[in-house]
Amino acid sequence: MQGSANLNLMIKAARKAGRALVKDFREVENLQVSSKGPGDFVTKADREAERIIKDDLMAARPTYGWLGEETGETPGVDPTRRWIVDPLDGTTNFLHGLPHWSVSIALEHKGEIVSAVVFDAAKDEMYWAEKGAGAWMNESRLRVSGRRQMIEAIFATGVPFGGRGTLPATLQDLARLMPVCAGMRRWGSAALDLAYVAAGRFDGYWERGIYPWDIAAGTLLVREAGGMVSGIREGDDPLEKGAVICANPALFEEFRKIIRG
Template sequence: MNDSNNASVIGGKSFTAVAINCAAKAGEWITTKLGNYSSLELKHSAHDLVTEVDKGSERLIRNLVATHFPDHSFLGEEGVEPGPEASAQALEEAKDAEYLWIVDPIDGTTNFVHSFPFFCVSIALAYRGEVIVGVVYDPVRDELFVAEKGKGAYVHGKRMKVSGEATLRESLIATGLPADHHYALPLNLKGVTAIAPQVRNLRIAGSAALHMAYVAAGRLSGFWEIGLNSWDLAAGALLIQESGGVVTDTKGEPYTLAVRNVAASNGHLHNELVQALEHAGAQA
């Protein structure tokens, strides 16, 4: 058994159990605030939103983690200054931590603000830079997606497996509309223009973490997006990998916590997806 598997329990406490408990408690609280938030602020742009519910959810998760593992490091979206440079710097400062919790307290805040029911809590734990636990919780549907490194991925207690589509032509692919309208959005739209005619259909639902969970569950064949952050991707990446899929950057290089431009799939059509992005000039 390798170090990352040995690291799944410390002091008799299961990391996965703590992650699940944090996601469940945060998700339960978030749903009580749906349609009832009191403050809305802009972050990096007019399309990058935050509410007091995002901040409260992150505080709740941070406090619960600290109760069980006070020596662990914590990287949460709401504890980082807005903008890609600040996000990259925050990860750089935290990357050498032995244990690092990586949290998006509400992935899909715009959806939450509009009461559009497609948002989630995303919690990952990295051990020496490698994600060993990933939890994505959709509180509206009460769906809990859970993965442990080397132990598979599950939803509703059943093991997940990626879909079997072999080509883009028969696939359902998801992407996003990045909040960065100067750099990331134009590149993503290039990809949309190129890939939409090649696939069965596209979905843009507004939560990268849930899109990735859906790839892991076989509901989507693949997903790509430009300009994401570690907290958007870490949990979902492990879900996909443990379900038999592939996660890389948009150029096909292996996934790491530093990846911001992601391509994820069932594996069968991954090269075709990456090549389509390359031909479109949409890799970043």
Template sequence: MAIHPMLNTAIKAARRAGNQIVRAMDHLDGLSIEAKGTNDFVSEVDRNAEKTIIETLLQAYPDHGILAEESGIKEGKTLHQWIIDPLDGTTNFLHGHPQFAVSIALKFRGKLEQAVVYNPMTEELFTATLGRGAFLNNRRIRVSQVNQLRYALLGTGFPFREERYLEIYLETFRRLFPNSSGVRRAGSAALDLAYIAAGRLDGFWEFHLQPWDIAAGALLIKEAGGMVTDMKGGEDYFDSGDILAGNLKIHQRLQKELAECLVTANSTTN
């Protein structure tokens, strides 16, 4: 199957940014780093990678819009919008911990159509085009077949930006951890979601993510046969940032567990 030309451009952009990021690993001590908020950092590498991605995309499609983590929104002349996280897992990167990724997605008329998640350290390239399936380095991938929560390996992320979510998050963790095969917190939501698509994780939940954290991974999962919703099973995850993902069976079981858990947590915080 031929690669969609817009996906091909996104792959080129992700690889160029990934090469910059890997080269920067050799001089982490000399990087300029700023704190955007509590436990939320940005480096010159994030900004340079984002600049490279945007230049590559707009060179091919100058009329398209941009939503990028560091530079924000650039309105386009068409209904296409690229959603970019140049370095998802910045804290990992700054510590030399090799779990981070470039994430690029394309929306058209509000619907996700293209997705790239690229791990430059392993050179694993996750891609998807709406209606054409999900792939890892050109090999078709599918979500796992695990159908019982007690056998499921789950991914998650801590609410590091917003401490007000911490108590609710801890309630969900207390509920899911003892009833699963294990929980992993790797520090890059984009990669976690890609791992759901590849069957390496069976389910995932996190609160208060941003669109650029979610966009590419959400399409990957859907094209790999999985499900992505908000905590209540709705489509509000882009606006709320609260995301629940997994294969169909595990998603269903997670949603059931979290429904009871969130009622309890909300009643104690109100």
């Protein structure tokens, strides 16, 4: 993999955390689990993966800022650069022994994501991208799908769980979208949903009530694979507003119109 020094550092950290997670995944029944809220779990493995990533990235780039799911935000001496990290996206899948979860690492520079890594450790699929250099999975260049008809397209989303307030809007989205497309998928990892759009496996993805660390890396993957990404509401920044929609260019406007109602 040819990339910048920062990207290579990110890939190395993701692989190191991924190896630790795979080891724990094989013994999922013995994981120590604590509840952060209804349907939202954090594991000892999750926190350890973030420690591994943070130690490696901050040792190499001590002036950068940090935003992690488990450890929160730490401003950097360099205010223009920040790591955005989800050490285990798909925690509920992980806890149930479902091999669909990922490590997500993004580098933000002056408010823009410039490098991205999403590592599916269970399948050994490393998705990576840098601004202007394309998106890749392992050694293969990624392109979004070429489908042009909604009725041929498969879309992904995250259906809210527990008492989340975005459930009514999501159910309305599904009622409008499902009759005009080929299928819906809810696989439980926003980072992988975005990576799959970049790889052409899904034709589009949307979700409300999402956090920056869930989607920061994936949005760059989609853009560098030729896809389109925006907020669900006109003019919104997905990372700031917590609502994202993306698709291949042929379907994007029609898809966004349906989701916007």
